[in-house]
Amino acid sequence: MTRKLASSDRGEGPYVWRFSRLERSLHVMVIVSFFGLVITGTPLLYAHTPWARSMIRLVGGFQAAAVIHRVCAVMTFAYFFIHVGSLAYRISRSTNRVAFFWGPDSMVAQPQDLRDFAQTFKWFFGKAPRPRFDRFSYMDKLDYWGEFWGIAIIGSSGLVLWFPEFFGRFMPGWMFNVATIVHGIEALLATGIIFTIHFFNVNLRPEKFPIDVSMFTGRGTVDYLKAERPREYERLVAEQRLEALIAPPPSRAAYLWSVSLGLVGLTLGVVLIGLILWAIIWHA
Amino acid sequence: MVAGRPFVQNHLRLLRLLRVLGLPLIGLASVAADVATVLGQSGITVSCSKCHADAAFLSRHGPRADALYVTDTLLQDGAHATLRCLDCHPELGDGYPHSPSDPAPCRQCHVPEGAEWEASIHAVEEAAGDAATCLSCHGSPHATYGSDDRRAPTHALNVATTCGQCHSDPRIIGTYFTGPEDAQARSAVGDYHQTVHGSAMSAAGLIISATCNDCHESHRVLPAKASSSSVNRQHIAGTCGACHVGVLEIYESGSAHGSAFQTGLRTPEGLNAPACVDCHSAHQIVRTDEMEWFLGTSVKCGACHAELWETYLDTYHGQVTNLGFGLTAKCSDCHTPHNMRPASDPASSVHPANLVATCSRCHAQVTASYVKYYAHGDPRDRKRFPVLFWPWLFMTTLLVSVWSFFGVHSLLWLNGIRLERRKRGRQSDPRSSTP
Numbered sequence: 001m002t003r004k005l006a007s008s009d010r011g012e013g014p015y016v017w018r019f020s021r022l023e024r025s026l027h028v029m030v031i032v033s034f035f036g037l038v039i040t041g042t043p044l045l046y047a048h049t050p051w052a053r054s055m056i057r058l059v060g061g062f063q064a065a066a067v068i069h070r071v072c073a074v075m076t077f078a079y080f081f082i083h084v085g086s087l088a089y090r091i092s093r094s095t096n097r098v099a100f101f102w103g104p105d106s107m108v109a110q111p112q113d114l115r116d117f118a119q120t121f122k123w124f125f126g127k128a129p130r131p132r133f134d135r136f137s138y139m140d141k142l143d144y145w146g147e148f149w150g151i152a153i154i155g156s157s158g159l160v161l162w163f164p165e166f167f168g169r170f171m172p173g174w175m176f177n178v179a180t181i182v183h184g185i186e187a188l189l190a191t192g193i194i195f196t197i198h199f200f201n202v203n204l205r206p207e208k209f210p211i212d213v214s215m216f217t218g219r220g221t222v223d224y225l226k227a228e229r230p231r232e233y234e235r236l237v238a239e240q241r242l243e244a245l246i247a248p249p250p251s252r253a254a255y256l257w258s259v260s261l262g263l264v265g266l267t268l269g270v271v272l273i274g275l276i277l278w279a280i281i282w283h284a
Numbered sequence: 285m286v287a288g289r290p291f292v293q294n295h296l297r298l299l300r301l302l303r304v305l306g307l308p309l310i311g312l313a314s315v316a317a318d319v320a321t322v323l324g325q326s327g328i329t330v331s332c333s334k335c336h337a338d339a340a341f342l343s344r345h346g347p348r349a350d351a352l353y354v355t356d357t358l359l360q361d362g363a364h365a366t367l368r369c370l371d372c373h374p375e376l377g378d379g380y381p382h383s384p385s386d387p388a389p390c391r392q393c394h395v396p397e398g399a400e401w402e403a404s405i406h407a408v409e410e411a412a413g414d415a416a417t418c419l420s421c422h423g424s425p426h427a428t429y430g431s432d433d434r435r436a437p438t439h440a441l442n443v444a445t446t447c448g449q450c451h452s453d454p455r456i457i458g459t460y461f462t463g464p465e466d467a468q469a470r471s472a473v474g475d476y477h478q479t480v481h482g483s484a485m486s487a488a489g490l491i492i493s494a495t496c497n498d499c500h501e502s503h504r505v506l507p508a509k510a511s512s513s514s515v516n517r518q519h520i521a522g523t524c525g526a527c528h529v530g531v532l533e534i535y536e537s538g539s540a541h542g543s544a545f546q547t548g549l550r551t552p553e554g555l556n557a558p559a560c561v562d563c564h565s566a567h568q569i570v571r572t573d574e575m576e577w578f579l580g581t582s583v584k585c586g587a588c589h590a591e592l593w594e595t596y597l598d599t600y601h602g603q604v605t606n607l608g609f610g611l612t613a614k615c616s617d618c619h620t621p622h623n624m625r626p627a628s629d630p631a632s633s634v635h636p637a638n639l640v641a642t643c644s645r646c647h648a649q650v651t652a653s654y655v656k657y658y659a660h661g662d663p664r665d666r667k668r669f670p671v672l673f674w675p676w677l678f679m680t681t682l683l684v685s686v687w688s689f690f691g692v693h694s695l696l697w698l699n700g701i702r703l704e705r706r707k708r709g710r711q712s713d714p715r716s717s718t719p
């Protein structure tokens with residue numbers, strides 16, 4: 001039994017595919033663009049702190065930051081529409097469209113999520129066994145729909161602020177104030193959720209610490225699947241679909257790249273959230 | 285000179301006598317010679333020069349040879365070239381060898397300057413021997429030049445150095461500029477060279493720029509706390525306005541600051557309305573088109589307009605300014621630098637009727653609807669800004685509740701793991717349930 005750094009690569013058994021090449025590429029786009037947006041945007045919200053000034057100089061001044069922010073915004077719109085487009089394509093080609101909207105392979109919230117949620121809270125206090133999640137846990141769905149909500153709110157308010165002359169033709173000027181407020185607070189919410197809650201749920205909780213790279217390598221071991229998604233594992237076995245998902249182990253290079261990218265991202269995210277908390281607590 | 289003076293006097297009497305006696309030809313010739321040699325004689329009198337133009341002689345006779353050395357070359361194009369030795373040294377005409385003695389005071393001729401100096405702070409410290417007297421600033425009385433002469437210590441390009449002889453001297457500063465109100469004065473000369481006035485003078489060689497005496501006066505130099513000082517708050521606008529005519533005109537013709545200053549209005553904290561120096565400083569004046577100014581000034585406005593400053597900092601304009609970049613709108617970009625007026629004043633740049641024009645200075649395609657932007661909106665103020673308050677409250681509530689909820693969720697997850705592991709320990713199961 002090998003004990004690897006990445007939780008997705010620990011344990012026995014062959015590897016199982018978890019994410020498609022497109023999904024992994026889109027997630028790397030999410031990571032790159034999100035860091036670009038946070039690094040160039042957050043300093044505005046904490047402009048009174050020394051680190052904000054250093055950070056904005058590090059990226060080449062506020063004009064450079066403004067350009068980077070817009071480039072990353074375009075990247076965000078791009079991955080959003082690529083994802084929605086790929087969903088539409090897959091739905092149109094699918095023989096079982098219902099599975100996209102209902103059931104264990106759907107991102108739509110279901111009664112099972114409520115049951116899992118209730119059981120999780122019992123488990124927190126030792127009053128029930130750990131919930132046995134299927135393919136998407138309610139935390140995964142929070143991340144997913146949170147991103148939809150966030151992109152809608154941040155994207156629309158961001159466009160208003162990007163093209164004030166255009167929007168000023170049919171919006172009162174105070175909408176720019178509203179857009180600034182909404183954009184900033186929603187950005188903080190996204191940053192806060194991703195760099196603490198998402199990081200904890202997918203990487204930092206004790207059983208996965210310090211990192212899970214299945215989103216980068218696209219695969220995880222069967223033991224990992226059994227531990228993290230037992231209900232899905234049983235379903236795949238029962239439906240005799242597991243064999244079709246067996247994957248070769250990731251190449252050593254792919255594994256190392258994935259771990260490096262993940263650890264850099266995790267560290268950067270934790271540092272950024274630390275700076276934000278520092279600004280809130282000490283410079284309020 | 286012992287024989288010289290009676291000779292001249294006798295000679296004059298003789299000439300007058302000749303004229304009176306009707307000997308005009310002889311008289312005319314004599315007058316011409318007389319004007320050239322005696323009455324209009326510029327420079328050192330011939331007989332004085334016997335000793336005082338002889339450097340070797342002087343150096344044998346005492347330590348002050350340099351000061352006593354006076355030649356025609358020194359005097360010839362100076363401001364005192366038309367004076368004679370005895371005009372300033374009358375008592376030395378009585379004999380030789382003469383002992384050192386005080387010359388006649390300069391104010392014998394320079395009457396108004398003498399009176400002004402008498403009233404100045406420079407005269408006050410005379411007893412201590414540190415008083416700046418005529419010669420302290422004007423240099424040697426023999427090689428003395430008018431202030432428009434490049435060689436004069438009082439020429440505009442030399443004034444800062446001249447004043448700096450004392451005002452940069454650590455002993456003088458340590459003796460006379462020790463109070464907290466003297467902080468500016470302690471570094472005044474050094475600071476001046478960094479200012480727009482100083483660099484215009486020393487780097488650009490622009491003699492119409494201001495130097496020390498333009499603001500502090502030449503002779504009636506008084507500290508700013510003296511009510512009659514040219515740099516006292518009551519008079520500073522007029523002093524700066526002597527050169528900055530256009531600005532003074534705007535300041536005094538109805539600007540909020542100028543009007544409040546004229547009516548003596550004070551804030552509840554007892555602060556005066558701002559005069560020139562409150563925003564521009566005295567010895568740290570910088571170019572108003574440079575970043576340093578952009579960033580520094582808005583902060584100064586905020587020192588009095590605290591609430592407006594805070595709400596400004598919440599806008600993109602303020603955030604970028606606060607980050608150290610001067611390219612977004614700062615106070616003076618919307619309110620004008622000197623003609624700031626309340627929004628209720630139709631002449632104000634921020635009067636609703638003028639907002640399109642004001643915002644258009646930076647923004648393209650500004651419309652009447654566009655300028656309904658709140659440049660100082662406070663989302664926490666429900667009464668004044670309800671349209672900002674509700675979105676702010678909703679978003680803040682969402683942020684705090686979602687983040688707290690899932691934060692607690694994560695912490696409780698740790699508790700779940702802890703309980704799970706403890707239970708497993710009790711069952712003494714050596715195998716981990718997780719891979």
